[in-house]
């Protein structure tokens with residue numbers, strides 16, 4: 001005699017599913033999350049954003065969500081990054097940790113390996129995800145609250161008449177300085193959304209190399225250091241700055257995050 005089994009409900013209860021992993025960003029035109037239009041606030045139908053409601057077609061969040069949402073039968077997701085880089089900054093090395101929260105998912109068991117290869121296939125040469133695994137809600141706060149140092153590489157841009165050989169020599173001479181203690185006043189470019197205050201941060205200049213496209217400097221910096229402003233000085237708001245140490249005007253032309261030093265943190 002067989003016992004009647006409980007029928008599987010056609011639609012299981014919708015709930016949030018959390019998936020964590022790391023992303024690498026290989027291009028300089030991709031924001032981490034949806035870049036809503038500042039004029040129409042995402043409503044769309046304005047000229048500034050060509051009616052899209054956002055300023056870029058894609059973001060890391062959307063490249064992941066377009067594959068993940070349908071698999072989980074989730075309409076929306078929230079993307080929680082362990083910090084973020086500017087849109088024009090590449091995120092290399094082992095990538096940046098994130099948690100993807102799939103809201104009101106009607107499917108709860110998805111093959112994450114298959115999902116990762118589909119995300120990576122569709123975003124090839126732009127972005128990739130690594131090490132996807134299921135996690136608890138509590139991981140969101142954990143990855144956001146962890147403060148890690150980072151390794152960067154930046155190309156320095158100088159006024160046209162500058163001798164790069166001379167600048168490289170000067171940079172090499174700064175390698176012995178070890179850790180520099182910085183006073184960083186909130187950058188002008190973010191002052192409209194962050195409180196204006198002075199932060200103390202530290203960094204170390206670790207290498208200088210001349211490449212075909214210019215002079216590159218490698219840095220290891222505390223969590224929350226503004227690298228572009230350390231290079232330019234941001235009109236004297238970061239002290240000391242690379243411009244000050246090199247005794248010339250200098251800006252950050254290109255920037256890469258090489259590694260987030262989160263092992264054992």
Ligand SMILES: [Zn+2]
Nearest residue numbers: 037040046049
């Ligand atoms: Zn708009």
